Amino acid sequence: MSTKVRALPLQQLRERTSEKWREYPADVLPLFVAETDFPLAPAITRALSRAVETGDTGYVASRTPLAAAYAEFATRRFGWSPDPARMRSTADVSMGIVEILRRVTTPGDRVIVMPPVYPPFYDLVEEAGAVVERVPLRDTGTAWEIDLDGIRSALEEGARAILLCSPHNPTGTVHSVASLTALAELAAAHGATVVSDEIHAPLAQPDAGFTPFLAISDAAREFGYAVVSASKAFNLAGLKCALIVTASDGPTRVVRSLPIEVEWRTGQFGLLAAVAAFSEESDGWLDGLLDTLDENRRLLATLLAEHLSGARYRMPDAGYLAWIDLTELGWGDNPARRILREAKVALHYGLAFGAEGAGHARLNFGTSPEILTEAVTRIAALRDV
Structure with missing residues (x-):
């Protein structure tokens, strides 16, 4: 209730x-x-208060309940059951995006972004050593849509990855399943990677029909990554915790190859708060x-x-x-x-x-x-x- x-x-x-x-x-x-x-959320306040009271302020453990908590949350909220074994944590969504792009692109490769879009996207692509390829959203007069023809052209001209904001910031658009399915097929046809920033997903209105990118199709799972966090919905940005999520062997191998330091950058308080946020109690x-x-x-x-x-x-x-x-x-x-x-x-x-x-x-x-x-x-x- x-x-x-x-x-x-x-x-x-x-x-x-x-x-x-x-x-x-x-x-x-x-x-x-x-x-x-x-x-x-009260469950978060209790979790953080307990940590302070007991001095639970050390390093993040090598085994935590975070991935399982997110998987259960995704099942309840999105009807999708990702595998906790295919996830790794890091400090925030931006860091997750950069670490993925560093491994799926080479210096100078072009990465598609869809403006108007979250301003750090431009910097994250450059931080990874890649080059921004702008394919703006289409304004239909009543909605914003992914420009699939523009994406196709960019991929045909050599773009190697797509940085997706889903739900989209700043427009608040929940992309349709049809658009995301077509996007995944385009990526698969060109051997390109889709990195989906789903930080706003818990805040999709019930009638919006949000579907996680990795739940869209086999093509999305084979060529996609998602980076998720409780930070926007539960106002936890300062506590530093996000999850990189994969759903097939290729992307999972890439994520498992990341240095352990990527995971150790997860904040202890961020992890404790995120577990409480993703719990059914919240x-x-x-x-x-x-x-x-x-x-x-x-x-x-x-x-x-x-x-x-x-x-x-x-x-x-x-x-x-x-x-x-x-x-x-x-x-x-x-x-x-x-x-x-x-x-x-x-x-x-x-x-x-x-x-x-x-x-x-x-x-x-x-x-x-x-x-x-x-x-x-x-x-x-x-x-x-």
Whole structure:
């Protein structure tokens, strides 16, 4: 049984010392970075409290319950049962992506990304020694879709890997099974690798139809990797824990060949928190969070329609990030700069996600209705200036 998860009061949030609450002065409402304003799931609080009480702050063990906990979570939430023996942990999703790309590409190989997309993707490809190949999502006017023809062309011209964001950040798109199936077939036909960042998967709304990439088809399992974490859904980014997941022998051999240091970079508190997050005990909390985020995404649509006509926004299928097109307001290619300077609301700069982000901003609605309302009211007041 779920109960809606409510955000903490603003005064209490300002006691936090994380990036969201320390980057800007106290007169700024921070809706930029992907941290949420909710209390931790009770099972996580208990797990971390026990660790502090017993001094359980040493090295991560060589045998942990993390992979089994995630497999059970995936079975309950996605109807997919990955094999715990085919997983390894690491510090975070970004590190997992880089370590995979280092082993499936050679220096100078091209890796496809689909902008507008999570800004670190560009840096992660370069960190792995590869080169970014941009194949933007297609905007159909009502949705964003993978440009399969563009992917095909890039692969035919020699691209060796595809970096997939599923669900997609910043648009919140849950890619269709048909699109993912076709993507896997294209990768298989060209001997390319798909690395699927599924950090937002636990936050897919129940009606969105999210399917893990490795559950799509034999081709996806043969040529795919997934990197997953509890960090976005349960607000655990600072604790450092993610899982690299495989589903067939080839990718599993690659992951098992990674240096042990990759696994030892997993944070002990991150692992303990993730096990608690993935436990059945936390399902009710997660369901309550999804209910709250559903209310917030709808509230945002109402607020924008009432106070900021001209802003274009599609409710995301997953997550707590809103991709808002502010082009019609005439605030330039980077409207978040003016919004920060004059409205004292911090949004993520659209251009950071790629050239397709010109005129856009990303807003984090993982907060209270009061903060969300105040933020939109402040932004809307700029129209009268």
